[in-house]
Amino acid sequence: MTTCIKKEILLKAENINLSYDDKIILRDINFCIKDIVRMDVKQGQVVSLIGRSGIGKTQLFKILSGLQKPTSGTVKLHNNQTVKAGDMGVIFQNYYLFEWRTVYYSLLLAAKQNDVLKGKEKETIEQYAADFNLKDELKKYPQQLSGGQRQRASIIQQLLKGSDFLLLDEPFSGLDVCMLDKVTNLLLQVSTSDELKTLIIVSHDIITSVAISDTVLILGSENGKPGATIKKEIDLIERDLAWKKDIKQEKAFIETVEEIKDCL
Amino acid sequence: MKKIFLPFGKISKQTLIIMIVLQVIVTLLVWQTTSDGLIPKPGNVATAFGQLLTTKLFIDNMFVSLALTLKAMLYSIIITLVFAYLSVIPFFKSIAQLIVKCRYLTLTGLIFIFTLLTKDGSELKLSLLVFGIVPFFTTSFLSVIINIDKQEYELCKTLGYNNWQTLYEVIIVGKADQVFEILRQNFAISWLMITMVEGLSMSEGGIGTLLIKYNKYNDITNVVALQLVLFLIGLCFDWLLGLTRHWLFPHSKLKQEVAS
Incomplete structure (x- = not known):
């Protein structure tokens, strides 16, 4: 197993709730991202937020980036300040740039x-x-x-x-196999460019996201309860599935993917 | 051949040119065969058109009208931009919306008030034109602002821009090319108004004055010839403004190519 330690908290989402009128979209979202320290490597963090289409991933994405205010709860950064628009680097699904x-x-x-x-x-x-x-x-x-x-x-x-944080909305959507490899390599390159660099990938592409992540957060709904919440947090370092090339063929990886699918 | 009658059918440039030429020929033939004694035939209009272009009277009047139109458009676009940019500030939003509604006012009903407010015919014509044009310019530009993609604002926010920086980047810089598009689209309205406004103060001349004179003497051939000149000048401005927009803002041409 790769040795590393998790140090200070870089981002903490506390009791995030989001509702429109009477409709609850997100409920009791709680998680934190810690600084992962590895010997001799500038190791950033890669967290995947996985969920079905329409579950509320984009809303959570916007809350994390400070573009949308939750109905209640806070997202705090390592300096204990509440996140606001501009604190995070945000890459939208269609890679919007100023056309002019x-x-x-x-x-x-x-x-x-x-x-x-x-x-x-x-x-x-x-x-x-x-x-x-x-x-x-x-x-x-x-x-x-x-x-x-x-x-x-x-x-x-x-x-x-x-910004130390980079939020990516569906970065693998609509890519062919060749481009998919290039994009994953690019993201890995970014994640190892700085110790504090933290990538949060919002995606429904389980295999590609898990392959480059160190942590997986599963957004889903629980039986009988309205709105989506973090159903499970999987530490891929603990399972020895992080930072490995050709991980997709490993039995433990395939089992983890199945576990995530069952959870959705 | 079938493609020219097919919805969303795409035809070559050559086919387009042939089609337009044929349509013009058919129109001229219909005009030639259906016009009687009162309505001048195309040949007579063409002769009058040629003669008109060489007369000093026409050239002088044309420059008077063009100068007045351009001056009015310049003032109008400045006023429009000021109010359109300010419309994103709540305090000024209602003022901008009031200007938009002013397009329902008729200029004829305001002539007396403007006569009292201005000192001479020239000022009267200019102020009436500006008053008439600004609501149309403002309507067009506010519609551009309203239809701005939300992602443009979101990108500014993610880059840490404050509201003033966002206004500058997204609306002032980002939509600068649209100013030319609005000028192009609304030039027709200005051109329409000039002939009406010039009839109010005829001492300075202008195309409107010429039209009134020819109409007064039932010189329909020259009226139609003059209309043809107005039409061609309109087309020329349309082309020039489009060209200037693409030259100053190359992305506008790319956007157009992607859309087509």
Whole structure:
């Protein structure tokens, strides 16, 4: 088993409830994400939030990102401050970018929001563009990019903004096998770029999400109770299923996937 | 051939040109054969059109009208932008909405009030035009603002923008190309109003004055020829504004290509 320790709490969701009129969407959501420390590795955190379509994943996604206020409850970050819009890097399902800005200018706008990059925005953008194979696309408009290029541009934009958290809404949706591998590698690359980097992946693609995660949160409804809640939290490190290549063939992995499916 | 009658059918540029040419020829033939003594025949209109373009009277009047229209459009778009941008601030929202409703007012009923408020004919025409155009410009631009994709605002929020930065990025910068589209779409309204407004103060001339004079003497051939000139100038402006928009904002052309 890979040795690691879980240290301080990076994010804590406490008693999150969301309802519209009388309809309860989310109920008693509680979980926390801790900093995982591994020897000799800059190991970030990758948490998958899995649930059926229409269960309330997007609502929880928006609450976590600070774009929507819950009816009650709070999402707190490691500095004990309640999350607000702008604290998290958010990558929407369709990788939205400002259509009127070139990729370079979009990235520059994000970099300018990051005080740490002051004076070295241009170099940092070029470095990221080179790392993410997007150097030739910097002068293009979003309409001229392929889906994969848009996704990478969106990720760089949110990384340049400097947030430790990156929330991704259905990042594997509609990708072919080849692109799926590229995207998972890209996310792993991001997760190991910094010790505090935390990826929260909201998805209904169980196999791909679990394969790159260290923790799985299952969002589902419980018998007789309205609204969705976190039904189960699976620690993949404990099961020795985290940070491994070709994990998908392992028996324990297949069993875990089946366990998640049964839980949905 | 079947495609030209098929809903959403796509035809080549060549087919489109042939189709338009044929439609024009058929229209001219119908016009030629059905027009009697009162309605001038296409040939007579074409001759009058050629003669009109070379007369100093027409050129002078045309410049008067164009100058007035452009001046009115410039003032109107400035007023529109100020109120449209401010419409996202609750205090100014009701004012912007009132301007939109003002498009139901008729200019004819306001001539006397504007005559009292302005010092000369030139000012009267300009103020009437601006008053007439602004509600239409504002209606178009507010509709652009209302239909902004929610994700544009959400992206700003995720980047940590405050409300003023969001207003600047999404509405002022992001929708700048739409200003040209609104000008293009509403140029027809301005052009329609100019002929009416110019009839109020005829001393300075203009296309409207010319039209009234020709109508007064039942010179229908010149009236139709003048209409043709107005139509062609309208088309020219339409093309020029579209071209300027694509040149200043290249993404607008890409957006159009993706949509088509």
